[in-house]
Amino acid sequence: MTYQELSEQIAQKQSYLCVGLDTDLKKLPHHLLTEPDPVFAFNRAIIDATADLAVAYKPNIAFYEAQGPRGWESLQKTLDYIPANCFTIADAKRGDIGNTSGLYARAFFDPAAAGLHFDSITVAPYMGHDSVTPFLDYEGKWVILLALTSNPGSADFQRQSLGEQELFEAVIETANSWAGPDRIMFVVGATQAAELGRIRQLAPKNFLLVPGVGAQGGSLEDVSRYGLTTDGGLLVNASRSILYASGGTDFARRARAEAVSLQQEMARHLQAIR
C-alpha cells in the first residue's frame, strides 16, 4: 500500500486505528478452544468485527512464534484473511547484518519464501543502515523503525544525549537520509506524547506508529494533537483494550464497541485539523 493509498483510507474511514493482533492463547474465550485453530478463529472474528473501523492490523510476531510452527500457520491464515484495503504490519522488531536482514525481509515480504506478504515490518535501529536497507530493497514495502518506544526502558538508551540531540532524534534524522516518508515510518510510544512536537519537526511527513494508548496509559487526544498531519500521519495501535474487552462469547461485539469508540474520537480529531 502506498503513502497516498494509506492516506486515502484514513480519510475514507475517518480512522487511523491499527488493531494489534497480540493474540494470546491463554486469554482466548473458552468456547474457541475447541476450534481447529483457536488463534485464527479469534483473529478472524476480531477482523470481521473491526475491518470497517481499522486502517491497519499489526500482529505482534512474538505471540505466534511462542506457539512454534503451528503459530506460524495461524499467522499465515490471519494475514491472508485481512482485507486488501487494510495496511499490514509485521511487528517483529528484527534487524541484523545486511545479508541476514535480507533473509528477514524475504521471510516477511516475499510470499514465495515463507508465504508471508506483509506491507511493512518493525525494525530495531541499533545495528545501523545496512541492517535496515535490505528491507527497503523490496519495492513498495515499508520499514517502521523503532524511535522512542512506550516502555520504561526507553529511558536507558533512546533518551541518552548525544550533545545536540538525543539518540532517538539521531535515529529519526539519520533514517530519513536512507529513504523518504513513503517508505519509512517511526514507532513513537503514546506515553511519549510530550516529545511528539520535536519528532514532528524532524519527521514532518512520516507516518508514526503509536502503540501505548489504552492498557499502557497513553492519551489518544495528546497523541492526535501533536501527531496528526493533513495526510493523516498517524497509525494509533490498540491491542489488549480491543482484543480482550470481554472474555466471553460476546468478545467480538465488545471488541467492536471499543473500536467504534476509538474511531469516533479519531474522526473528531481528523475533522479538527482539516
Added chain:
Amino acid sequence: MTYQELSEQIAQKQSYLCVGLDTDLKKLPHHLLTEPDPVFAFNRAIIDATADLAVAYKPNIAFYEAQGPRGWESLQKTLDYIPANCFTIADAKRGDIGNTSGLYARAFFDPAAAGLHFDSITVAPYMGHDSVTPFLDYEGKWVILLALTSNPGSADFQRQSLGEQELFEAVIETANSWAGPDRIMFVVGATQAAELGRIRQLAPKNFLLVPGVGAQGGSLEDVSRYGLTTDGGLLVNASRSILYASGGTDFARRARAEAVSLQQEMARHLQAIR
C-alpha cells in the same frame, strides 16, 4: 550451561569455536536436496564433523524463519541434535516491551511452548532494561546483548558519543547492572578488535561472542590477544568459512578441516595466556 561449565569445555577442547549454522537452502550441496529435510541433513553432517572441535553452535534464526513453518521444524531437529556438552545460541536479535519479550523468551527457552530449549539468545538493547530482563527470568539461561557489531552500520549509532563514552560502552556498563557475567554476554564484532581493550575494562569477566572472523575479515589473532581471559571469555563464531568450505559431496570433511585449523590456532592462543 553455567559459566563454569562453559569455561571447562573451553579448557577441555582447547577451543572457543562457535559454529554458526547460517544454513542457506540455496548454498547446500546438490546431493542433499533429495533428503526429506535438506537443511537438517546438512546441519547434522556439520555437527557430526565439528562437535569435538566446537564449544558452541549458533543457528541464525533468520535462515530458518525465511523457510516458513518447515524452517522451524529444521531448527527444532537441529537443536535437538546438538550434543549436550555444546552451548547453544539462538541468534535471533529479539527485543520488545516487557510482556512481549517474555513471549520471545518462552519461544526460545521453554520447550513446553514452541519446543525450543536454547541456552541463550542474542538480544538488541535499544528498548532498554525491561526488554532484556524477561529473558533473564529464565533461570540458567543467558542473554547475549548486541554491543559493538561487525557491520559497517555499527558506526551509525553504536559509535555515537554520549560525552564520556560511546553508546556501545553505555550499553555494556548499563547491562552489567542488570545481571552478572554468569548471565550476560556481549556481541563484539571481530572487525572491532581495536576496541576490545576498552571493552575488556568494562566487562572483565563477561564472555564475548565474536562474529566476523573469516568471511567478514576479522583477525582471530587480534581478537584473541585482547579478548581472552583465564576463564576463556570468548566464543569466536565462524559460519560461511566452515559451512561452505566445499559445495560438493566432501563438504563435511572440508568443514572439519576449516574447524581443525581454527581450533589449532585457538589452542595456541589459550596456551599463551595460561
